Amino acid sequence: MVLHSHKVAVIVDHNHNNIGNINMVRNEDQPTSMITATSPMHVSGKSGARIVGSAVAGASELFFFHPFDTVAKRLMSTETQIVAFNSPGQTAANLNSAIFRNAAAEGFLSKAASLFPGIGFGAAYKILQRVYKFGGQPVVMDIMTTRYGSDFDERFGHKTGRTLLSATSGSLIGIGEIFLLPLDALKVKAQTSPEQLRGRGVIEIFTKEGFGLYRGAGWTAMRNAPGSFALFGGNAAAKTFMGVGEKGDRATWAQDAIASCVGATASITVAQPLDVIKTRIQNRPFDSPESGATIFKRLIQNEGVGGLFKGLTPKLLVVGPKLIFSFTVAQHLISYFENELK
Numbered sequence: 001m002v003l004h005s006h007k008v009a010v011i012v013d014h015n016h017n018n019i020g021n022i023n024m025v026r027n028e029d030q031p032t033s034m035i036t037a038t039s040p041m042h043v044s045g046k047s048g049a050r051i052v053g054s055a056v057a058g059a060s061e062l063f064f065f066h067p068f069d070t071v072a073k074r075l076m077s078t079e080t081q082i083v084a085f086n087s088p089g090q091t092a093a094n095l096n097s098a099i100f101r102n103a104a105a106e107g108f109l110s111k112a113a114s115l116f117p118g119i120g121f122g123a124a125y126k127i128l129q130r131v132y133k134f135g136g137q138p139v140v141m142d143i144m145t146t147r148y149g150s151d152f153d154e155r156f157g158h159k160t161g162r163t164l165l166s167a168t169s170g171s172l173i174g175i176g177e178i179f180l181l182p183l184d185a186l187k188v189k190a191q192t193s194p195e196q197l198r199g200r201g202v203i204e205i206f207t208k209e210g211f212g213l214y215r216g217a218g219w220t221a222m223r224n225a226p227g228s229f230a231l232f233g234g235n236a237a238a239k240t241f242m243g244v245g246e247k248g249d250r251a252t253w254a255q256d257a258i259a260s261c262v263g264a265t266a267s268i269t270v271a272q273p274l275d276v277i278k279t280r281i282q283n284r285p286f287d288s289p290e291s292g293a294t295i296f297k298r299l300i301q302n303e304g305v306g307g308l309f310k311g312l313t314p315k316l317l318v319v320g321p322k323l324i325f326s327f328t329v330a331q332h333l334i335s336y337f338e339n340e341l342k
Helices: 047-077 088-103 109-111 117-155 157-193 203-216 215-243 253-282 292-303 305-309 314-339
Strands: 003-012 018-027
Touching: 003 088, 003 292, 018 314, 047 088, 047 117, 047 157, 047 253, 047 314, 117 157, 117 215, 157 215, 157 253, 215 253, 215 314, 253 292, 253 305, 253 314, 292 305
Parallel strands: none
Antiparallel strands: 003 018
């Protein structure tokens, strides 16, 4: 085997600090790209860029898509059969009742207004969640890349290793998302059972309910782990397929949108069964909680396995674009601000 010149690669972190040297030997049968210790896709930008980009994405998502989120939550909370296969009219009536609740018999404006409950809790939850999730995943990925990047590259190959690093870091950040569960629980209650909150202040609710607001945390973690794995893994795989980052260039709006679409579709589909259980746990009355296992058992008995995917189609159609929109905006703005804040 013929050995060529001995070379040294310098690794720098996202703040352009030298964090180490790696000695590498190249032989004539091995392409240079296979022995590169890192790549532009492994390097994330400054914290400020991540926070600003994710916050703008969360606020924009809330402004445009809160009504669609309400529709999805109400459909998932409906424990009766909605679709009547032999009666389109009955199906329409069931949908009208499930979606608009007390405003089902009202006019258009009243129905539209009924889709905006919990906007205050939604604002607090959504912006914090997007900053944590979209801004935090690159931080976890940076740490994992520094510690395990070479192991992933060696075991899975550079491209697959990069995708798995992104997916795994997304899964870890998704599990940690349960610390925001109280805000999510109150948003869901406002959307599906507003009578539980009527006449009660936020401080009173937090003081009285306490850790009860974390009800369903285990199911939420089980939902978030595969869901976030699929979101960030699908996104990274799509970008790898499109060749984004191979030459250090930034993704275009179109490339970010396509990658976000792949990741969001995979995430929603994978997480849907557990999301149904989580939503039903959260919309139970404060004084009448029910375990996820009990809800799951009753769902299977009364609605069959298909009940676990109730709301999936409208969720893909109306919530899917919401996630695609915010993920696209977050990624592109983070990348833009990284470049501007250098």
